[in-house]
Amino acid sequence: MDIAVLVKGVPDFSEGSVEFHEDNTLDRGSTETVLNPNDHFALECARELKVKHGATIHVVTMGPPNYKEVLHEAAEFAGDEFYLLSDGKFAGADTWATAHALHAGLNEIGDLDLVIAGFKTADGETGHTGPQTSLMLDWPIITHCVEVNVQPEAETIGARRQLYGEAEHCEGPLPCFIVMDPDYEPSFHTASQRLRLKDILAEQAEIVEAEDFGEHVHTWGLEDLPVDEHVVGLRGSPTIVSGVDPIPQPPAERDAEEFGTSEEELREVAKLLVEKGGL
Amino acid sequence: MDYDVYEATQDASVGDMWVFCESRDGQLRDVSLEMLGKARRMMDDYNEEYDADENVVALVLGQDARGLAGECVQHGADVVYVAEDEQLVPFRLLPYTTVVANAALMRDEYKDYDKPRYFLFPATHNGRDLSATVAGKLDTGLASDCDDLYIEDAEIKHPFKTEGEETVFERTLHMVRPDFSGFEHSTILCLDNPHRDFHPQSASVIPGSFPVPEPDRDRLQEGRILQLPVKFREGDLDVTVTEREHLDDGVDLTDDERVVAVGRGIGEDPTEGLELGLELSDALGSGFGLSRGVITASYNVDGNVESYVAEERQIGETGQIVEPDVYIAAGISGAVQHKTGMDESEFICSINTDPEAPIKDFSNVYIHGDLFEVVPRLIDEIERIREGDE
Numbered sequence: 286m287d288i289a290v291l292v293k294g295v296p297d298f299s300e301g302s303v304e305f306h307e308d309n310t311l312d313r314g315s316t317e318t319v320l321n322p323n324d325h326f327a328l329e330c331a332r333e334l335k336v337k338h339g340a341t342i343h344v345v346t347m348g349p350p351n352y353k354e355v356l357h358e359a360a361e362f363a364g365d366e367f368y369l370l371s372d373g374k375f376a377g378a379d380t381w382a383t384a385h386a387l388h389a390g391l392n393e394i395g396d397l398d399l400v401i402a403g404f405k406t407a408d409g410e411t412g413h414t415g416p417q418t419s420l421m422l423d424w425p426i427i428t429h430c431v432e433v434n435v436q437p438e439a440e441t442i443g444a445r446r447q448l449y450g451e452a453e454h455c456e457g458p459l460p461c462f463i464v465m466d467p468d469y470e471p472s473f474h475t476a477s478q479r480l481r482l483k484d485i486l487a488e489q490a491e492i493v494e495a496e497d498f499g500e501h502v503h504t505w506g507l508e509d510l511p512v513d514e515h516v517v518g519l520r521g522s523p524t525i526v527s528g529v530d531p532i533p534q535p536p537a538e539r540d541a542e543e544f545g546t547s548e549e550e551l552r553e554v555a556k557l558l559v560e561k562g563g564l
Numbered sequence: 565m566d567y568d569v570y571e572a573t574q575d576a577s578v579g580d581m582w583v584f585c586e587s588r589d590g591q592l593r594d595v596s597l598e599m600l601g602k603a604r605r606m607m608d609d610y611n612e613e614y615d616a617d618e619n620v621v622a623l624v625l626g627q628d629a630r631g632l633a634g635e636c637v638q639h640g641a642d643v644v645y646v647a648e649d650e651q652l653v654p655f656r657l658l659p660y661t662t663v664v665a666n667a668a669l670m671r672d673e674y675k676d677y678d679k680p681r682y683f684l685f686p687a688t689h690n691g692r693d694l695s696a697t698v699a700g701k702l703d704t705g706l707a708s709d710c711d712d713l714y715i716e717d718a719e720i721k722h723p724f725k726t727e728g729e730e731t732v733f734e735r736t737l738h739m740v741r742p743d744f745s746g747f748e749h750s751t752i753l754c755l756d757n758p759h760r761d762f763h764p765q766s767a768s769v770i771p772g773s774f775p776v777p778e779p780d781r782d783r784l785q786e787g788r789i790l791q792l793p794v795k796f797r798e799g800d801l802d803v804t805v806t807e808r809e810h811l812d813d814g815v816d817l818t819d820d821e822r823v824v825a826v827g828r829g830i831g832e833d834p835t836e837g838l839e840l841g842l843e844l845s846d847a848l849g850s851g852f853g854l855s856r857g858v859i860t861a862s863y864n865v866d867g868n869v870e871s872y873v874a875e876e877r878q879i880g881e882t883g884q885i886v887e888p889d890v891y892i893a894a895g896i897s898g899a900v901q902h903k904t905g906m907d908e909s910e911f912i913c914s915i916n917t918d919p920e921a922p923i924k925d926f927s928n929v930y931i932h933g934d935l936f937e938v939v940p941r942l943i944d945e946i947e948r949i950r951e952g953d954e
Contacts, residue, residue, distance in 0.1 A: 322860075322862035325862075379705060380696070380706075381699070381700060381703075381704075381705055384700065410708070410709060410743065411696075411707075411708040411709070412692050412693070412696070412708060413692075413695075413696035413699075413706070413708060416657070416693050416696040416697050416700075417696050417697065417699075417700045419697075420661070420696075420697045420700040420701065421700070423799070425658065425799065425802045425803045426657055426658065426803070427803055428657065428689070428693050429689050443806075447811075448688075448689040448690065449688070449689065450810060450811055450814075451808065451809065451810050451811055452808075452809050452811055453654070453805050453807060453808045453809070454805070454806050454807040454808075455803050455804065455805055455806065456803070456804050456806050457802050457803035457804070458802050461803075467875070468874075515760075519723065519724060520724045520757075522705065523699075523703075523704050523705025523706075523754050523755070523757075523762035524705035524706070524707065524752050524753065524754045524755075524762075525720070525722060525725070525752070525753055525755060526750050526751070526752055527718060527720065527738070527751045527752070527753045528750065528751040529743070529748050529749070529750050529751075530748065530749045530750075530751075531748060531749075537924075537925035537926070538907070538925060538926045539912065539925070539926050539927055539928055541914070541924050541925070541927040541928060541929060541930040542928065542929050542930070543919075543924075543930050543931075543932060544929060544930065544931045544932070545931075545932055545933065546931065546932070546933040546937060546938055546941070548941075548945075550931075551931070551938065551941050551942050551945050552945045552949075554913065554929055554931060554942065554945075555942055555945035555946045555948075555949055556949060557911070557913070557929060558848065558890055558892070558913060558942075558946060559848075559946060559949050559950060561889055561890045561910065561911040562821065562822045562848055562850075562889055562890040562911075563821060563889060564848065564849070564950060
């Protein structure tokens with residue numbers, strides 16, 4: 286089985302890593318790029334299916350040359366082959382233009398049975414690129430997956446989708462495009478699966494530690510891919526960001542009484558909480 | 565190209581604001597009514613500003629769609645397209661994509677333009693997916709998870725769209741969204757290229773961003789209800805839903821009299837931070853919530869608290885809106901998303917190391933200190949007082 290996983294590099298939003306300009310807008314230049322946290326679930330799902338059925342996992346991203354680091358981070362989870370779609374003409378793409386480039390990359394890899402994407406990215410947070418790439422492939426799609434089962438012989442896939450307040454089980458044919466929900470967790474039922482997982486993790490560690498990791502990344506530019514420059518990058522994007530504003534802070538609405546951390550002060554706050562809380 | 569999308573030239577004719585009204589089990593979701601109200605206000609202003617006569621067009625698909633049309637009219641729609649077909653229950657992405665995209669491109673007794681001018685979708689699980697695929701089918705752009713929208717002319721200079729010249733794009737939908745985990749607000753515009761038309765300008769709207777309008781029965785006399793043709797493409801029905809279940813509503817913090825919530829202030833030791841929050845919540849017999857930041861941070865936490873880091877505990881614009889008697893915000897800076905979810909609380913106590921944190925501006929009591937130091941001692945004091953009472 287051949288599985289492609291779409292991943293993205295995003296600014297590191299973990300505490301203390303975010304840098305701001307003086308006007309309170311995000312300083313992207315100074316904020317480190319990391320693998321989009323939601324993409325971990327897509328990689329883990331590919332790995333789960335590799336454990337259970339055997340698979341070659343193709344990890345694909347689009348970005349500047351330094352996004353090899355993002356693929357390197359992805360390799361800690363899963364991946365046999367790595368692809369960086371990188372070209373100045375891909376830059377500045379919105380989700381629709383990104384979908385065109387990813388679609389071309391997936392076609393170039395060819396013969397895939399399954400494509401897996403994470404849910405929203407931590408920076409754009411649109412959740413559009415997966416469904417739009419799937420639309421271009423003209424494949425069946427199942428989004429918000431929390432469990433995935435594949436029957437490779439029957440060429441079918443089953444998945445549990447989770448939405449607010451409801452869940453459903455879906456069945457469909459392969460090839461298929463799936464988008465993982467952040468509540469997905471891999472499940473391994475047998476000892477042999479757990480052993481296989483251990484072996485695969487050891488293989489991944491070797492890939493990660495290899496000094497020549499970067500040399501094994503397939504790097505494709507516009508000319509390597511079956512796509513027209515009019516539909517990718519800034520040129521191919523229907524949307525633009527016309528303004529970015531720090532979220533305005535309204536004037537104070539309550540006149541907070543300020544307390545320090547002395548015993549008396551905390552006791553006074555505790556009293557207020559008990560009293561106001563009707564305890 | 566192995567998919568079929570509409571490819572329009574610059575000369576496409578466009579009109580109206582379309583609203584995809586999501587329903588579930590034969591009931592319109594609140595967000596559908598919220599969008600209709602907002603669309604009504606925007607198009608009333610639009611018609612006045614541009615001396616135009618364009619409408620709000622609602623789309624309702626699935627179970628009892630026809631029965632919901634009147635409600636759409638009362639809440640702001642001029643025209644309602646309905647489609648009832650057994651294949652449209654329950655929601656499935658590809659059949660819905662085909663029916664909605666075909667509707668946007670067809671012509672009929674009412675629709676005499678190529679494509680909608682604007683198109684709104686709810687930013688729900690299914691609504692957001694649908695917005696992406698429909699926009700793709702129509703070869704246009706969209707902004708997701710917007711919390712404000714307005715129409716005005718936009719003066720833009722862009723290397724491709726305007727070939728570097730200042731150009732005015734008339735009647736542009738400005739789509740405003742909280743971005744980058746709530747650090748910023750971005751305004752997104754969807755603008756034509758010189759030889760490529762990008763309409764409808766499309767957006768998905770965060771539930772709760774706009775009020776549900778008062779229903780107006782007088783509107784019923786004017787409203788038009790029309791049937792949509794239902795035709796699927798090969799492959800649309802390949803994915804089947806074999807089982808559906810209602811989940812427990814999950815964690816509901818909206819009825820709690822007391823709520824303790826933690827934010828990114830737990831970052832130094834997320835496991836301990838969550839444990840402390842839960843202990844404080846025990847001491848007060850309160851609900852336990854999180855700021856959005858805790859969810860987007862993807863902390864690695866120990867198994868004993870892992871299940872508490874869940875979207876169902878998120879308080880704020882995209883989570884639950886709570887109004888308890890007492891709300892404690894520990895290590896939460898108070899971004900506007902969070903504020904929306906809790907600022908109606910009767911009594912707000914914040915604990916933060918940063919005296920400049922916005923949360924202070926809507927707190928009754930602010931403790932200047934580190935939650936890791938303050939919370940355990942506060943728990944002791946609360947327990948002492950409560951034991952003393954017994």
